[in-house]
Amino acid sequence: MKLLRLAPENTKFPFMRFRRVSYPFSAFMSIVSVALFLTFGMNFGIDFSGGTLMELRAKTGAADISAIRTEMRKLTSGDIEVQGFGSPSDVLLRFGVPKEGAAAQEQTVAAVKNALGNQYDFRRVEVVGPRVSGELVQSGTLGVVISIIAVLCYLWFRFEWQFAVGAIIATMHDLLLTVGFFSLTRLEFNTTSIAAILTIVGYSLNETVVVLDRIREMRKKYRKMPTDQLIDLSVNAVLPRTIMTATTVFLALLSLVIFGGEVIRSFSLAMIWGICVATYSSVFICSPMLIYLGLRNVSAEPAPTGAKDSKARPGAVKTA
Amino acid sequence: MLRFATWKVVSILSATLLAVLVIAPSLLSPGARAALEAHVPSWLPMRTIVLGLDLQGGSHVLLEVDAASVLKTEVQNLRDDTRRLLREQKIPISGGVAMLQKGVQFHLLDAADGQKIMPKLSQLAQPIGGTLLGGTAAPGLDVKDTGNGTLQLLVTDDALHDKVRHAVDQSIEVLRRRVDALGTTEPNIQRQGDDRILVEVPGLQNPEKLKQILGTTAKLEFRLVGQPNEDPNDVEQLDQTEEPGKIPVEKQVMVQGEDLTDAQPGFDPQTGEAIVDFRFNIRGGERFGEVTSANVGRPFAIVLDGKVISAPVIRGPITGGSGQISGHFTTEAANNLAILLRAGALPAKLTIVEERTVGPGLGQDSIDAGKRAAFVGAALVLGYMLITYGTFGIFANIALIVHIAFIFAGLILLGATLTLPGIAGIVLTIGMAVDSNVLIYERIREEAHAGRSIVSALDAGFKRAFATIVDSNVTMFVAAAILYFLGTGPVRGFAVSLALGILTTIVTAVTMTRMMIALWYQYKRPTKLPI
Numbered sequence: 001m002k003l004l005r006l007a008p009e010n011t012k013f014p015f016m017r018f019r020r021v022s023y024p025f026s027a028f029m030s031i032v033s034v035a036l037f038l039t040f041g042m043n044f045g046i047d048f049s050g051g052t053l054m055e056l057r058a059k060t061g062a063a064d065i066s067a068i069r070t071e072m073r074k075l076t077s078g079d080i081e082v083q084g085f086g087s088p089s090d091v092l093l094r095f096g097v098p099k100e101g102a103a104a105q106e107q108t109v110a111a112v113k114n115a116l117g118n119q120y121d122f123r124r125v126e127v128v129g130p131r132v133s134g135e136l137v138q139s140g141t142l143g144v145v146i147s148i149i150a151v152l153c154y155l156w157f158r159f160e161w162q163f164a165v166g167a168i169i170a171t172m173h174d175l176l177l178t179v180g181f182f183s184l185t186r187l188e189f190n191t192t193s194i195a196a197i198l199t200i201v202g203y204s205l206n207e208t209v210v211v212l213d214r215i216r217e218m219r220k221k222y223r224k225m226p227t228d229q230l231i232d233l234s235v236n237a238v239l240p241r242t243i244m245t246a247t248t249v250f251l252a253l254l255s256l257v258i259f260g261g262e263v264i265r266s267f268s269l270a271m272i273w274g275i276c277v278a279t280y281s282s283v284f285i286c287s288p289m290l291i292y293l294g295l296r297n298v299s300a301e302p303a304p305t306g307a308k309d310s311k312a313r314p315g316a317v318k319t320a
Numbered sequence: 321m322l323r324f325a326t327w328k329v330v331s332i333l334s335a336t337l338l339a340v341l342v343i344a345p346s347l348l349s350p351g352a353r354a355a356l357e358a359h360v361p362s363w364l365p366m367r368t369i370v371l372g373l374d375l376q377g378g379s380h381v382l383l384e385v386d387a388a389s390v391l392k393t394e395v396q397n398l399r400d401d402t403r404r405l406l407r408e409q410k411i412p413i414s415g416g417v418a419m420l421q422k423g424v425q426f427h428l429l430d431a432a433d434g435q436k437i438m439p440k441l442s443q444l445a446q447p448i449g450g451t452l453l454g455g456t457a458a459p460g461l462d463v464k465d466t467g468n469g470t471l472q473l474l475v476t477d478d479a480l481h482d483k484v485r486h487a488v489d490q491s492i493e494v495l496r497r498r499v500d501a502l503g504t505t506e507p508n509i510q511r512q513g514d515d516r517i518l519v520e521v522p523g524l525q526n527p528e529k530l531k532q533i534l535g536t537t538a539k540l541e542f543r544l545v546g547q548p549n550e551d552p553n554d555v556e557q558l559d560q561t562e563e564p565g566k567i568p569v570e571k572q573v574m575v576q577g578e579d580l581t582d583a584q585p586g587f588d589p590q591t592g593e594a595i596v597d598f599r600f601n602i603r604g605g606e607r608f609g610e611v612t613s614a615n616v617g618r619p620f621a622i623v624l625d626g627k628v629i630s631a632p633v634i635r636g637p638i639t640g641g642s643g644q645i646s647g648h649f650t651t652e653a654a655n656n657l658a659i660l661l662r663a664g665a666l667p668a669k670l671t672i673v674e675e676r677t678v679g680p681g682l683g684q685d686s687i688d689a690g691k692r693a694a695f696v697g698a699a700l701v702l703g704y705m706l707i708t709y710g711t712f713g714i715f716a717n718i719a720l721i722v723h724i725a726f727i728f729a730g731l732i733l734l735g736a737t738l739t740l741p742g743i744a745g746i747v748l749t750i751g752m753a754v755d756s757n758v759l760i761y762e763r764i765r766e767e768a769h770a771g772r773s774i775v776s777a778l779d780a781g782f783k784r785a786f787a788t789i790v791d792s793n794v795t796m797f798v799a800a801a802i803l804y805f806l807g808t809g810p811v812r813g814f815a816v817s818l819a820l821g822i823l824t825t826i827v828t829a830v831t832m833t834r835m836m837i838a839l840w841y842q843y844k845r846p847t848k849l850p851i
Contacts, residue, residue, distance in 0.1 A: 003851065004707045055682065106672065123682035125527065129673040143806040147799045154798055158791060192741050195803065195814045199748055202799040206752070206792040210759065213788040241762040244708065248701050249751035255697035256747055261689030264740055
């Protein structure tokens with residue numbers, strides 16, 4: 001059977017030459033992301049902004065969105081959003097936090113149920129007070145920051161410092177661009193999106209570590225080779241794996257986008273963007289960073305001993 | 321590479337078998353499961369996977385103890401205690417004891433009394449913390465002389481904090497009794513942070529009823545209705561639940577809900593109206609008997625949470641410690657009131673700060689969507705591996721299926737909750753598990769291209785890829801662990817599936833695949849690598 005190969009054999013693509021293009025490009029994209037975030041902000045879901053969300057389904061036939069909208073205008077003067085959602089019989093209602101506070105939120109829910117309960121089933125009702133949402137923002141941000149620090153420590157311990165710094169810069173780059181993606185697409189940002197962001201961080205690091213691992217190995221093998229050639233060689237060596245893995249994860253996420261339902265669609269879309277950015281940054285941002293950080297080839301240092309090498313790989317596969 | 325110890329083969333196979341056994345009950349329909357349960361020995365675990373509220377439907381309500389109301393009660397008690405102490409010690413003051421925001425204040429007629437009274441005043445509050453584990457206990461009350469014989473007693477922040485914590489503990493007990501009385505399955509009630517309580521009730525059809533049951537303080541009081549000639553200071557105007565307008569009620573509480581031992585919904589045999597029958601303990605019964613004997617002919621107000629439910633006229637002494645509350649209830653309202661009275665009153669007001677309700681229909685839809693996505697995703701990945709790596713792809717796919725089985729078995733054994741983001745996490749770990757195999761296989765190809773023999777290429781491929789797999793998985797695991805400790809609810813579910821997936825990757829994608837390749841090699845003795 002002829003096996004499928006997406007990546008050509010023995011590529012000798014000069015990746016490092018692209019750093020003169022990739023760095024300005026990434027810098028531009030990062031600035032755009034920050035600018036988008038600062039000007040448009042994020043489409044925060046009620047987890048973060050506080051408010052009320054209701055998902056309705058018409059008991060018979062399609063939902064009459066404009067009728068619901070007029071009905072809602074009668075009930076409250078605050079922010080209301082009425083939108084179609086999934087199938088034609090589904091509607092999503094969103095209310096901002098009323099000035100009167102949490103008690104008024106409860107009243108709004110009761111009033112809506114009263115007004116629409118005959119024609120619609122209430123499939124989901126979520127009410128988040130403004131104070132709770134602030135705490136969720138805090139714990140979410142804290143999670144991202146602490147995980148990056150922990151990972152930085154781990155990489156510092158396992159590799160040279162240049163590798164750790166390169167990996168962190170690549171990860172921050174991916175984070176920024178994901179934030180920009182959320183801002184631009186207006187995908188709802190909620191606690192599940194925090195999970196998505198952290199998974200992107202994880203995936204980004206995974207990609208970076210695989211490339212860095214190979215660079216570390218190649219340095220021991222080719223001690224005389226200039227750093228940029230060495231990195232090119234390493235990136236080319238792992239290229240088939242990079243393409244293969246990105247494709248499988250992409251396939252898994254694609255099925256989530258198409259079949260996973262409305263609730264996790266924004267999660268899945270963000271993840272797809274995340275794996276694209278992470279794959280790009282591991283090659284074009286993290287690896288060239290080693291050159292900029294002045295990583296010298298091993299020839300300048302004493303060669304690592306065999307004992308140290310085996311120590312650095314706990315549980316290496318042994319045949320019994 | 322080629323030889324594989326028998327014990328390894330046996331342990332991997334038995335772990336796989338065990339995983340399948342653990343999962344089996346969850347795959348059966350409820351009917352088949354019940355039938356099976358009757359036939360297997362009882363020591364066999366028949367646990368099924370716990371579905372999160374987002375999947376099975378249900379209500380999640382986060383309540384917060386109102387620190388302001390706790391403080392208010394505390395200050396009121398402090399004022400009463402201070403008055404009593406001053407009276408007992410016969411210490412004259414000018415004006416009364418005034419309530420401040422965080423304490424009380426009064427002015428001594430003779431400033432010299434201050435020295436005498438201050439140590440006694442500071443004993444009014446219990447010291448806070450530390451006595452069990454040693455360490456110094458902080459004073460619960462801050463007593464200070466602001467000059468000119470004016471004394472201030474302020475509740476310390478520590479004391480208030482302690483009271484709030486205590487109120488949370490007490491509220492959890494009360495809420496548990498209330499929710500249990502609703503008769504739904506397995507409610508989860510737990511403390512969250514210092515001043516919050518999380519209530520999760522799966523599969524509840526009517527969240528309004530739950531919220532009503534949770535949010536009611538249920539403080540029941542029996543008080544006499546005020547008479548026209550009474551001192552207006554002893555009477556307050558209270559709202560009525562049945563009729564518009566207010567009704568004058570004496571401030572003095574005759575009998576309290578604390579003395580109730582039981583409450584049951586019932587029907588009045590004469591009018592057919594829904595009522596609540598109640599029974600007092602001995603103290604309450606005696607008190608109720610005394611009050612009713614002394615006040616025949618006067619209306620007696622039944623006050624719940626500051627509202628008068630009804631004010632029937634006392635027709636004769638009610639001894640024997642039981643009575644009934646009528647107030648034009650519906651059957652359901654009588655039932656709810658009985659539940660609330662039985663469970664007791666909440667020590668402080670609780671406010672709902674977050675509420676999430678998923679209807680059972682949406683829950684089912686989410687499960688279906690999740691299943692569909694998982695099956696399609698898995699099929700795509702399996703197919704792609706097969707057409708890329710052929711025979712080795714089959715090995716990777718077998719390992720992948722076992723990997724998924726391990727994740728679910730792990731979730732069941734841990735009693736972890738499967739949520740929608742959790743399903744997403746599983747789909748992602750499928751990708752990560754595949755990555756491990758891809759790393760190995762690409763490495764084998766590389767080594768073979770570099771001119772190694774088959775056995776040595778296989779061996780080098782596994783060895784070299786392993787370090788990379790460990791590094792990349794540990795970084796992912798670090799992220800998942802932090803997500804677990806900092807996240808709540810669904811995010812946590814996601815972190816658990818992710819972490820489990822990473823752990824089992826090492827077993828399935830590395831060891832198990834290697835075993836299959838070794839066995840395959842011994843059997844086939846190929847002259848060329850098929851990848």
